[in-house]
Amino acid sequence: MIKITRTFDIVDALYEKYQKEDALAVKRNGQWEKFSTEDYVRYRDLFSYGLLAMGFKKQDKIVTVSNNRPEWNFMDMGMSQVGVVHVPVYPTIGDDEYKHILAHSDARIVIVSSQEYYEKIKPLADTVPNIEQVYAIDEVEGAPNWNEIIEEGKKNEEKYKEEFARMKADIKPDELISIIYTSGTTGTPKGVMLCHRNFVSNVEACQNILPINEKHRFLSFLPLCHVFERMVNYYWQFMGASIYYAESFETIGENLREVNPHGFATVPRVVEKLFDKILLKGKELTGIKKSLFFWAVNLGLRYELNRANGWWYEFQLKLANKLIFSKWREALGGNIFIIVSGGAPLQPRLAKVFTAAGLPIQEGYGLTETSPVIAVNHAKYPLLKFGTVGPIVNNIEVKIADDGEILMRGPSLMLGYYKDPERTAEVIDNGGWFHTGDIGEIHEHNILKITDRKKEIFKLSTGKYVAPQMVENKFKESSFIEQLMVVGAGEKYTAAIISPSFEYLHGWCFKNKIKFRDNTDLIKKEKVLERYQKEIDRLNEGLGRHEQIKKFALTPDEWSTENGELSPTLKLKRKIVKEKYRAEFDSLYGYE
Structure with a gap:
C-alpha cells in the first residue's frame, strides 16, 4: 500500500489500486480521447526522463500556459517527481503580467498548449533572458513540440533509470513543487510557494467531506492553473475517480450531457449564469407549464435544510421534483450529486434552489496561500449551512482576530512568497498565523461564515x-x-x-x-x-x-x-x- 505524502504518489496509488481505461479524458476534434492509468504513468515518467536528459536540475522552473487537458497532468506530475518546480499561468493575463512572471519565476522554458498562446507568449519570452525555449503541445508550425521532451525521455530511459529512481525516492514532502502567481486584484502578482505537503494535507482533509469513489466521473472546466481546480483535480485522482476535461466554458452544457458526470467544481458566476439560463427557458414557456415552472422555482428559493419548512412544503417539493426539477438534472447529464463551489461568495438563494432541485452545492472557502481549502460545507445537515462556507477542515487551526479577521495555520499553509520575505512577513505573523484579509465568524459545529474582505470594507x-x-x-x-x-x-x-x-x-x-x-x-x-x-x-x-x-x-x-x-x-x-x-x-x- 503506497503511503501518499507527495503529489506524484497519488498517481502511483491510482495505478496500484484502480486500473482504468479513462483515468483522464479530453474532447478533441469532436471525439473524446481517453488515457488509461497505464498511459498516465507512462507519459508522466517519460516526461521526467526527458527533463533529466535535457539537464534539468532540482528546483529549476517551468512555466505552463495551457487549457485543461491530460498533458497538463503528465507535465505536472513529471516535473514534481524529479524536483522541477511547476509555474502554471493563466492564459488570460496581460503582457506586462506575463513578462513579470516569466522573469521573476526564473523559469528555464515555457510550454504552451496552442498556436494562439504560442503567438502570444513567444515574442514576450524572447525579451526575457532566462527563457531558453517555448514549446507547444499542439502541432504549431516552427515551434518545438512537447513530444520532443517525451522522445528524449524514451531515448534516455535506460541511462537515467537509477538516477530517476533515486531522485524520486529522495523528494521530501516539504519541498517546493509549485509557484502560483496570485491573479492580483491590486498590485504586482505575488508568487505563492507551495510544497507537496500543502496539497496532500488539503486533499486528505477533504477525504470524508466529498463522498466519491473510483466509479465516479467528473467534468473539469475551471483553469487547472487556479489552486482550487488543481487541488480538486488531485482530489478526484486521490479518490480514484475519472476526470473529463471540457472543451471550453462555452461547451460545458453539451459536455455535461455527453459525459453524464457525477459532479464538478465551479465558481459562483457559472452557477449564476446557469440559473439565469434556466429562468430564460422558463420564461419561454406558456400557460400552465410556465405557472408550474415558476411555482417550482419559488418553492426552491424557500428551501430550508432538515425539513424545517414542514411536511406540506416537503410534499410540494416532491411534486416539483417530479414535474420540473427532474428536467434540470437531466439537462446536466442526469447523474450530478456533488457540485463544489469556491473562489467567491455564493448567493444563499442559489445554494437553496439547486439543493431543492437535487443538485446540492457544497460551498467552500480558501486562498492560494492555504492550498486552498480552509472550510467546506459537508453533504448533509447539520454540517451544511446555507450562507456559510461550512466547517473548518480538521487538520488546520482557525481563529478570529480582535478586528474580526480570519487567521489560519496548519500543514496547508504556503512556504511563503517567492523572493519576497517582506510581503511574507506581512501576512504570516511570529506565531505562524496567516492573516487571510477576510472578516468572519465561527458558528456552531465549527462552521465558518465570511462577512467581507477586510481591505474592501x-x-x-x-x-x-x-x-x-x-x-x-x-x-x-x-x-x-x-x-x-x-x-x-x-x-x-x-x-x-x-x-x-x-x-x-x-x-x-x-x-x-x-x-x-x-x-x-x-x-x-x-x-x-x-x-x-x-x-x-x-x-x-x-x-x-x-x-x-x-x-x-x-x-x-x-x-x-x-x-x-x-x-x-x-x-x-x-x-x-x-x-x-x-x-x-x-x-x-x-x-x-
Missing part, C-alpha cells in the same frame, strides 16, 4: 461602515445586473457602478418595444433607467439604511477578464474599475 463620511461584497452579492441576484461595484468611501452615501446583463436587457427592451442604436444609447433611455431604479429599490429592502444604494450609474460595457475589470478568477479589480469609470463615479457624488 469602507467608511462613509457619516462614520458608518459598509461591507461592499455583501451588498454586491445581494444585487447580483437581479437578472438585469451582470456585475456591479459598490462605492462610497469617505462619501455621504453608498452608490454603485453597474455593468448591465445586456443579453437580458436586450430581451426586455424588445418585449417593451424600446429601440436603441447601441449599448451607449440604451443605458441613457429613460424607461431603462426607471426599470433599474425599480430593481435597486426592490433589492435595497432588507439592507441597513447606510448600505442602501442611493445612486447608480450604468456602463455601456460588459466587464471581463479580457477588458481588465475582472481577475482571471472573476473577482472585481476595484482600482481599475474606479479609474475606468472615473466620470461616472464623479457624477454619482456631484464632482463634475
